[in-house]
Each structure stands twice: as C-alpha cells, then as structure tokens.
Amino acid sequence: MDRIAIIGGARLQGEIPISGAKNSAIKLMAASLLTDEPLRLTNMPRLADTRFLGKLLRRLGTEVVESDGPDGAETLLTTPEIISGFAPYDLVRQMRASFNVLGPLLARNGQAKVSLPGGCTIGARPVDLHLKALEALGAKIDLHEGYVYAQAPRGLKGAVIDFPFNSVGATEHAMLAAVLAQGDTVLENAAAEPELADLADCLNAMGAKVTGAGTRTIHIKGVGRLSGATHSVIPDRIETGTYAVAAAMAGGEVRLTRTRTDFIQALLDKMVEAGVEVIPHNDGLTIKRNGGRLQAVEVTTDPYPGFATDLQAQFMALMTLADGESVFRETIFENRFMHAPELGRLGADISVHGGEARVKGVASLEGAQVMATDLRASVSLVIAGLAAGGETIVNRVYHLDRGFERLEEKLGACGAQVRRLKGDGDEEVE
Template identity: 45%
Template sequence: MEKYIINGGNRLTGEISILGAKNAVLPILAATVIGGNKSIISNIPNLRDVEIMKEILIALGCSVDGTGSTMVIDSKPLNQIIVPEELVREMRSSIIFMGAMLARTGEVIISYPGGCEIGPRPIDLHLKALRNMGAEIEESHGHLYCKTEGLKGADIQLDYPSVGATENIILAGVTAEGTTIIRNAAREPEIIDLQNYLNKSGARISGAGTSVITIEGVKNLRDVTHSIISDRIVAGTIMTAAAITGGDIIINNVIVDHVIGIIAKMKEAGVMIYSNGTSMKVTGPRRINPIEMLQTLPYPGFPTDMQAQMMALLSIANGTSIISETVFENRFKHAEELTRMGANIKTFGRVAVINGVKELTGAKTTAKDLRGGAALTLAGLVARGTTEVYNIHHIERGYEDLHLMLQKLGADIIKSN
C-alpha cells in the first residue's frame, strides 16, 4: 500500500502553477456524450477520478484519445446504455451521466454512486428534477433504470443548491424540448465552466454563477475545443502549505476570484496574501491566529473541500478556533488522525473545537477521504519528526502528484510502497 513519508520542519518557498480543476473536468467529460460530436479538452489533471470517467466513456462506446493533459473524445460511436457498476461505485460524480445519457439516448441504467465516505449525499434532488423533465426512473436492487420518450423543459426549484443536481439538470436540458429554468441553482465556478464548454458546442445556457440558470433546448451540438479552469481547492491547499510552514509561495495560474472565501479566512488567521487576478503571493505568519468561527457553506461561502486543510492549520494556532461543517455531516474523520499527531480537537456532531497546540509530532496516520488526506499531509509538513500518511489513493483522486508539488517547494516528502 502506497504512503507518503514526510519529515517535517521545512519552510516551503518557491513558485508553482495550478492545474485544471477536478470538479470542472468531471461534468464536462460527462457532457461530451450528449451531442455525438467531437470534443478536444485541455488542461486536464492526471487524477484517478479522471481515469474513471475516461473508462466510463470507453465502456459506453466512445472513442477516447489524447496525450498528457489533452483528451480527444468522439461520442458518435456511443452504443451502450449501462454505466459499469464497478466504476460508478468508485466515484460519486459518475451520477451526472444520468442527465447526459437521458439527453443522448433517452435511456440509462446506473447504480447508486460511491466515492469518499463523508456522510450521506442523497440524489433525491437529481431524481425529482429529471422526473419533472419527463424521465421515468425506477429504483431496484441498488440500480436506477431511467427512461424517457423525450425530455421536456421544466421550471425547477431546488430545495438546496446542490452542485451535482444543478449539473445533471443542465446536461438533461441542453437538448430537451423547450426551456428549463433552475432556481436556487448552485453557483460554483465549475458550473460556469460547464456552461462555457456547452455553449461553445452550440448549447444556449445563461445564468451560471447566479442562482437562476436558463437552458433553451437545441437540436444539435457541434465539435468543440475547451480548456479547463484551474483548481481552486488545489490552490487553497498550497496556500495552506505556505501558511502552516511559515513559508513564502507564489501561486500562478489561479483564478483569484474563485478563492476569495479562502483568502478571507487565511487573512483572519494572520496569513499575508497579495494577488493580481491570476497569481498570488502567500506568506505564512510566525504564529497562526485562531479563527473564532469558520462555517462551510455553498459557494461563494467557505468551501467544505477546504475545511480539513484549515483544521490542520488551526491545530497549531495561538488559541481556540471553532469549525461548523454545514455541508456534509460526516466530514471530521481527519480530526481523530490529527489528534494522533498531538492536535487538541473535540468534535460535537457537525462542530469541531480546536485548541491550538505549540507543535505537532510525527505519527502514522491514515487518510479516510480525499481532503482529509491532504490535511494530514499538510500537518506532516510542520510536525516534529516523521509522519506517514497511508491510503494515499484517496489523495490521488483529487491531486496530481501532491508530493512532487510539495517537493518542488522544499518539502521533505516521498511516496513509498
């Protein structure tokens, strides 16, 4: 089993560029099946989740080629309606093939999705919306059997601004008859990227990034070339690496507007940040300030995907911090592992109280999920002695060679069997 071995204590310095966003590329890869057209997509990170999406596309009959960070997908030969169960169970985002496949073939069979165990993430909003658009969905033996005689535009009010549900409705609405309106839509930047990709191929979507998105159905889509936006969570993780080690890092190819919520809390913790729109300089303080209350919220609030990394940072703050996790109910699994390293963290349901300690010490730790694994790696950078992080396959779902990025900045970290 692969692991990271980290010798803490090095101050990180240097310059780094951020690659494409995992949460942007996955729905765009699903979207490639809709029009039976060719898509050339660049700035794709080399991640396990991307590999799974590629395997799903191939299993559905699509042609997938490309080298490095570019993928060429021709969905014209698509000839299957069953999304392989073993792939769906590995990655939650695969559920967005529902909307895309209903738009393309009018039929899809897909199992309930898997992914990180960070609490229940029900797909009832997806199912309700697709049924409103004319899909018949039967749930049986862990599978969803979805069929439609033709999707029709609908006015959909989401009970919660779910990213996945918003994406599934957009994908279903692209070629639906009439106009689809999503109210209380998720506003994440990755949804804007999905809109931009689809509109380049001939879709008529407006409003992404706001709470009301309008999709006017079109009959055909054309070939398209698109570059994925940079990953705001990877940027936030590197910002935290600078902060926790008292380092000095220049981060390039970052869309600063996408990390405003992270910047605000970092500054509250005493981190110095200078930015110009596409790059930023992040300098960690001698001692981290505690944060009175950090609450995770849907975008543009503080992202749940940065909560674990901030907990690692606040574990060495000069005082007591409180984190309230409002998005997922089982997302404090890293707290127990950080405690093994000497952190003083108490969790009460969805609230964590972190009493900062003077130092963390190296320990053998286990990544329970993607972002929790990143948090343990960050803690290892500043801990006295050697830290081992096991189950790094979780980390590799969302970070391309995190250890190499950190090595480049001066960290003493290796990947080992």
C-alpha cells in the first residue's frame, strides 16, 4: 500500500492549477445514463473515484472514452441503451456516490437493482432520503439482502419533495430522476452547494428544465427525453481550500488558478481572521504568509455557504500552530475528528468531546508515522507534515487518490519536499 513522505520546513512558492470538482464530476457522469446521445465532460479530474464510476457505467452500457482536449482532460460518455440495470455490491461499495445511478436507471429504464453502499468511516450517511424521494416520484422500492429493487414501469411522476435537512446526495439524486418524470417536481429544503447548480446546468444543456438549483427550492419540469451536450466541470472548491491551507501552513506565496473564491468564502474569512493574507484575482487567488504566528479562531461546520465539513480537517491542521485555543464544532458528520489523534502524533494538542474539538496551538510539530483514516483527514496530515520538523510519513494514502489529482506533483512544483513511496518499502513510484 502506497505512502506519502514529507520533509517539512520548505516554504512554498509558485502556482497550482485547480482540477475539476470530484463531487460534481461523478454526478455528471451518472447523468450520461439519461440519454442515448454522447455527453462530453471537460475539465474532468482523473481520480480513483471517477475510475470506479466509469467501471460501473461500462457495466450498465455506457461507453467511456477519456482523452486530453484543448482545455484539459475530457470524458465522453455514450449510453445507446441500458444493457443492465444491475449495480453490484463489489462496485458500489468502492464509492458511495455510485449509488446515484439508481435514479437515472429508474427514470430511463423503469427498473433497477442497485446495492446499498454500506457504511462509512465518518458517519452513517444513510440513503433513506434518496429512497423516499424516489418513492415520492412514484417508484416502488423493495429492500432485499442489501440491494434496492426499484420499479417504475409506467414512468416516474412529478411530486413535491420536502427534505427534512439539506442533503446534497439526496437532492442530486432526486434531480437526476425527476428530469424525465411526467409533470412538475419541486424540491423544498434542497441542498444549495455549487455542485447542485453545476449538475442543473449540465442537465439543462441536455434539454432538461431545472430552475432554482443553488437555492433551497428547485423546480423541475419533466421532459420526454434528453439529448447529448458538452459541459465543463466547475473547479473543485475542496481542492482549492486544501491548497490554500497548505500554502498558509508552509508559508510563502502560492497562486491558485482555474478556480473561484466565492465557493470557499467561509474558509477564506477564517484564514484572514487567523492572520493569512488572501488576494483574490480573476482566475483564483493568492495565499501569502511571510512570518508572524497565526491566531486561533472558532469554526463551526455548516451546509453551504457555511464552512465546509470537507475542509474542517485541513483547517484544524493549520490551527495546531496558532497562538491560543481554537474550537471546532462539527455539525454535519459524526466521527469526523479521527484525524485529531494522528495530528497528536506530530505533537498537536487536541482534545475531542463529542462534536467539539479544542486545539491548543503549539510552538512546533515534529515528523512521525501517521495513518490516514479518510479522504480529507489524509490530506490534513500531509498539510501538517509540510510544517513539521523532519520527516512525516502518511500511510494508507489510497484515500488521497480518491479526491486529489497529482498532489505530490502540484505541491512539489511549489518547492514542497513530497514524494510517494511504493507499498510498504521505500522505493519511490516513478
């Protein structure tokens, strides 16, 4: 199993281009099941998660062709017909978001058998809201032996769906199904993340009629069929925030390009409060930190546009070196402080009580062996390693490969001493 080794202490100087958003790309790929015409996605990230979903889509009948276009990586997805409505456990378990093929299969094919995605290390993340939304649209849902059996032989029907809380996955899933439903659908208390608006833009380019995406109320007027389209994936706001924090942690000056500041304004506000210089520009932002100790701040995760839970671990790593005590309140997922004891191995002073973590800033961190527990936690350990004395080795970095494209290359281009170690030995991967 690969590992990442970091020699801390190098200040960062340079430019990092931001990739397309993972959390948007995988839902856009699922949208290709809704039409028999080609869907071309540009600005695509090349990640373990997109490879997993591509493998599942091929099983269902999609031809997936990856290439390099004038604006970066592209993926062309064409599904002339659904050759199988069966999504098995051994594929769905590799990535929870692959469960979202259920809605498109049901909308276009009238039936599907999809594995439940299973547990998650950062919390239960049940799919009951997904299933209730599909039932509201007229689907008959049965659960047997870990599989969802869904049927809508006469097609889905528009409905009013009022979510009990802002669920990104359930909102996306309902949208993917409702675009081909008969009549009008209204999604109330919907999630408002930028990825929802990106999905709606793509679906509308395919001929759907979706309005209000990015707000708490989404209106969908069902259409009889969708066509092909070309759509550019939005920049990855979590990758943007991660590299912004990394630059602040290591010190120096890093320009982040091909991205948007409005997607991570809550994070940037906290970084400025902590003493980091943030300079917005036309295609991104510059992060500068050239001396002076950071100041402790309080953070509460919230649905967008609040402070993203997917940036909590990274920012906690930054606050380990701040002056004073920082307080983190996690309101989205339980069990999302598993990085805290690993940061403690580097010398951080963190105490966790339920959904709250208190971080007392220390003078310095020291490199050590640490273990990645999930995607965002793994990159927080890399960030901490950038400022720790000596060498930090992050184990189980397959988590990283799910969400960060060419991480070692991007940090290394700015002067970080980061390398990948192959397996359990010390041999580097070329």
